[in-house]
């Protein structure tokens with residue numbers, strides 16, 4: 001499994017709930033810090049501003065002139081030791097605060113109020129929990145694998161999907177969703193039949209967050225033995241077809257001689273259905289001999305082959321014809337030579353032969 005960097009971003013956009021509570025909505029992922037914005041266009045160094053959550057809980061109070069980090073006696077437990085303002089921005093009217101280590105339970109409506117002028121500003125905060133999915137192979141046979149993705153402790157509820165390396169969504173079973181302490185636990189299973197990288201993607205639309213985990217699945221697959229068929233044959237040649245049916249992952253199919261040399265074949269015909277491949281590869285051979293069809297699945301380091309012996313009568317007849325004509329010719333030559341030398345007479349004994357006799 002490969003861990004992906006947690007992609008995180010905080011977005012601010014204007015969410016208008018009611019005219020009175022209009023203000024930006026801020027989204028942040030649990031565990032991170034957030035800055036809640038609030039400002040007016042005057043020096044507020046000597047002013048007082050109060051931050052509250054859900055209209056009542058005291059989040060932070062700045063009192064000009066007093067040492068601001070003191071006198072926070074009214075601060076709610078939830079925010080103790082987690083909030084600070086930006087002293088450098090006070091003279092420019094910046095009353096923003098930073099809250100550290102966000103928790104899902106910090107989500108809510110926040111307000112910032114300037115005491116003297118009674119001006120109030122609002123911020124909506126949504127804290128999401130975006131745990132990385134954990135992916136495992138639950139069960140595997142040579143043809144398929146059962147994959148499981150677990151997303152534990154997510155908020156808001158994520159959409160969890162399985163995708164292949166090309167980004168296609170893989171049909172999965174119905175997700176199993178449970179809730180503990182306001183967070184969602186989701187288990188999603190799927191069955192795959194192809195060797196590939198698979199990703200479990202958890203998407204939280206409302207906080208615009210997406211995170212995934214990858215797993216490589218090797219399906220040893222259907223490494224079918226090739227089947228050799230003689231399509232057509234004459235005395236001088238044979239058209240052979242090698243068929244590898246229902247193989248997965250996609251094999252490379254080649255014709256070879258007995259020494260392992262690749263023989264020039266025609267273009268392979270390839271068809272795919274449901275992740276397994278049918279491949280046919282034809283070759284025309286003109287010599288008697290052994291021919292091999294080899295199917296190689298590189299990704300699973302698997303090779304399987306079939307062999308056939310092709311006997312071409314044409315070439316044998318040729319040898320017989322050559323042998324017959326050859327011996328006839330040899331016979332004629334022998335006869336001619338013997339005759340020249342006078343060992344064979346056709347018209348009775350010659351004068352010389354008479355002398356000898």
Ligand SMILES: *[C@@H]1O[C@H](CO)[C@@H](O)[C@H](O)[C@H]1NC(C)=O
Nearest residue numbers: 035037038039086089094096
């Ligand atoms: C207030 O200060 C914070 C921290 O420096 C900064 O991020 C923010 O933009 C400031 N706000 C304004 C309105 O200047």
Ligand SMILES: *[C@@H]1O[C@H](CO)[C@@H](O)[C@H](O)[C@H]1NC(C)=O
Nearest residue numbers: 137138139140141144145146
């Ligand atoms: C894996 O799947 C096979 C075939 O469906 C089944 O017989 C076996 O019990 C399963 N094993 C596990 C651990 O689930």
